[in-house]
Amino acid sequence: MPPMLRLPNRQPFMEIAADYPKAFSLRKGLRLKGVKRSEPGYALAVRGSTCSVEYATTSDLMRALGQWLAHPGKSGSQTPPLAFRGLMIDSSRNAVIKPEVLRMILRRLALFGYNAVCLYTEDTYEVDGHPEMGYLRGKCTQKELRELDAYAAKLGIEMLPCIQTLGHMEQILSHPNYRKFRDDDHILNIKMPETYQFIEALIDSAAKPYRSRRIHLGLDETWGLSRGRAFVPNTPIDPRNDYLDHLQKLMGICRARGLKPMMWGDIVIGMSGTQAFSEDQAAKLPKDMKMVFWNYYQPDPEYYRNTIRQYRKMGFEPMVAPGLWSWGRLWASQYVTDVSAKPFMAVAREEGISEALMTMWGDDGHETPFAANYPAVAQFADDCWWAKPRIEETKALVEAVCGTEFGAYTLPGRLDHYPGRENESIQARANISKSMLWDDPLLGIFAKHYAGTRLGPHIQVLSDLIAKAARRASPSDRPLFAYAGSLAQVLVLKADLHNAAREAYLKKDIKGLREISKKIPQVVRCMRKLLKAHSALWLEERKPFGLEALQIRYGGQLVRLAEMKDRIDGFLQGKTTSIMELEEKPIKLWPDPIRVSGSYGRVATISTIR
Numbered sequence: 355m356p357p358m359l360r361l362p363n364r365q366p367f368m369e370i371a372a373d374y375p376k377a378f379s380l381r382k383g384l385r386l387k388g389v390k391r392s393e394p395g396y397a398l399a400v401r402g403s404t405c406s407v408e409y410a411t412t413s414d415l416m417r418a419l420g421q422w423l424a425h426p427g428k429s430g431s432q433t434p435p436l437a438f439r440g441l442m443i444d445s446s447r448n449a450v451i452k453p454e455v456l457r458m459i460l461r462r463l464a465l466f467g468y469n470a471v472c473l474y475t476e477d478t479y480e481v482d483g484h485p486e487m488g489y490l491r492g493k494c495t496q497k498e499l500r501e502l503d504a505y506a507a508k509l510g511i512e513m514l515p516c517i518q519t520l521g522h523m524e525q526i527l528s529h530p531n532y533r534k535f536r537d538d539d540h541i542l543n544i545k546m547p548e549t550y551q552f553i554e555a556l557i558d559s560a561a562k563p564y565r566s567r568r569i570h571l572g573l574d575e576t577w578g579l580s581r582g583r584a585f586v587p588n589t590p591i592d593p594r595n596d597y598l599d600h601l602q603k604l605m606g607i608c609r610a611r612g613l614k615p616m617m618w619g620d621i622v623i624g625m626s627g628t629q630a631f632s633e634d635q636a637a638k639l640p641k642d643m644k645m646v647f648w649n650y651y652q653p654d655p656e657y658y659r660n661t662i663r664q665y666r667k668m669g670f671e672p673m674v675a676p677g678l679w680s681w682g683r684l685w686a687s688q689y690v691t692d693v694s695a696k697p698f699m700a701v702a703r704e705e706g707i708s709e710a711l712m713t714m715w716g717d718d719g720h721e722t723p724f725a726a727n728y729p730a731v732a733q734f735a736d737d738c739w740w741a742k743p744r745i746e747e748t749k750a751l752v753e754a755v756c757g758t759e760f761g762a763y764t765l766p767g768r769l770d771h772y773p774g775r776e777n778e779s780i781q782a783r784a785n786i787s788k789s790m791l792w793d794d795p796l797l798g799i800f801a802k803h804y805a806g807t808r809l810g811p812h813i814q815v816l817s818d819l820i821a822k823a824a825r826r827a828s829p830s831d832r833p834l835f836a837y838a839g840s841l842a843q844v845l846v847l848k849a850d851l852h853n854a855a856r857e858a859y860l861k862k863d864i865k866g867l868r869e870i871s872k873k874i875p876q877v878v879r880c881m882r883k884l885l886k887a888h889s890a891l892w893l894e895e896r897k898p899f900g901l902e903a904l905q906i907r908y909g910g911q912l913v914r915l916a917e918m919k920d921r922i923d924g925f926l927q928g929k930t931t932s933i934m935e936l937e938e939k940p941i942k943l944w945p946d947p948i949r950v951s952g953s954y955g956r957v958a959t960i961s962t963i964r
């Protein structure tokens with residue numbers, strides 16, 4: 355039997371002991387003796403009936419406990435190359451995690467070795483005097499955030515606000531009372547004094563629940579700045595100057611409040627399709643603004659190295675921010691994450707970067723469950739803690755902390771891999787499972803791109819593997835794998851449905867069309883099962899707001915499947931003489947199915963998608 359470790363009878367150790375009763379106890383086992391030291395990191399040593407842990411911060415102590423979980427009874431030490439090890443969780447793209455679930459997540463993050471967390475909230479936080487902020491969106495209340503901040507602090511995790519103060523404001527700007535603040539549909543009009551009164555309210559309410567003085571102001575992807583309502587006809591403009599003026603005003607607001615702001619740096623360096631700041635403009639940037647260098651796409655290490663040096667040339671020591679590929683897809687992709695995040699973090703360590711923030715976005719409905727992200731979350735922590743990370747260590751940490759094998763978590767991500775072209779799929783950031791799921795079954799907009807190839811048998815192999823992995827998963831992950839298994843079963847049946855129907859129709863294969871008609875109710879039953887599993891998992895992890903957007907997508911599929919059956923049956927019964935959707939000559943809108951990005955397919959109205 356592995357030795358147990360006796361933890362202090364106080365929070366947060368009491369909950370950690372309850373989470374891992376085979377490894378920790380409050381009454382028996384080796385006594386934990388904590389010894390503070392000045393050097394970062396920890397040193398763990400077992401001596402007789404005592405486990406001594408020298409540590410600099412609470413986060414270092416928690417990382418030591420995580421390593422004990424992965425390697426019980428084993429002495430060891432670590433000195434992290436990076437001092438700031440943060441995770442940004444998107445809480446604006448349709449999903450806000452329940453506070454009680456986030457507490458459990460925070461415990462796991464602490465054991466991984468994180469010491470910072472921020473919730474990305476565009477409009478989904480309570481702002482004094484602005485009740486429309488987060489209305490029917492599951493916004494985080496001041497009370498929730500204050501309690502989470504206090505809880506995180508006990509785990510050695512600094513929580514900080516992460517908001518927007520220029521672009522990505524489309525949700526609140528869609529409300530009638532806020533249209534007056536528009537430059538365009540998603541950018542604030544910075545030519546109006548009233549806008550800055552609103553921004554001050556945003557900043558004050560964002561900072562209020564947290565003890566941290568850091569604040570992330572966003573400011574990324576501000577395409578169209580000063581070209582909408584702020585534009586003065588016949589007046590030449592340089593949006594970079596307006597952006598710079600805005601930064602200086604924001605810096606003044608933050609300095610007056612004792613806040614230490616940071617921002618996404620893409621506009622400054624010209625990464626988002628805009629022109630980089632000139633040397634004169636860069637010289638005027640406020641140097642007490644922390645620049646966050648984000649990129650989720652580049653496999654080339656030299657790109658990261660050159661861009662870090664570009665920031666440094668401008669006078670900034672950047673925080674780096676890789677991306678965990680959980681957005682725009684049905685399951686997180688460890689494979690795609692590795693393409694960019696691993697070289698990014700390797701260069702960051704080589705260049706002596708001390709701060710890193712892993713970003714976990716949820717664009718296009720936040721369909722991916724949070725728990726599907728644990729392998730990449732743990733791997734980023736190891737990228738911050740090890741000079742030379744080893745996948746074996748990360749796998750051991752994931753299984754010890756989460757209770758499910760690393761490979762089981764990553765397996766459903768293979769549903770996005772086109773058979774025989776896995777490496778290409780990684781480079782292309784393919785998400786074909788999403789495209790297959792939401793593709794209109796009768797129109798087959800996406801399906802036509804792989805006509806002649808049967809994907810069902812390939813997916814069936816993965817479905818069987820997912821079923822086996824589900825049986826080995828932690829009991830707490832059963833809802834997670836119920837969703838993964840149901841998704842695979844739907845794709846087995848639906849992936850080839852349109853192409854088989856069109857082929858049979860064009861060949862006048864009446865028997866084949868009858869088989870398709872008989873198959874559609876089975877697809878519908880599996881789709882309903884998937885809807886139920888996805889909804890149950892959503893409500894387990896998240897507030898209910900936002901679920902309606904996904905249910906509308908499912909509803910659209912169910913209606914269109916019923917329509918497909920009616921149309922085929924009508925043709926078979928002689929009520930109609932043609933099925934026009936199956937007659938139209940296909941046009942491949944993309945040169946290759948693995949190059950499709952996002953969910954493509956006409957479904958029921960999805961105007962509520964955030």
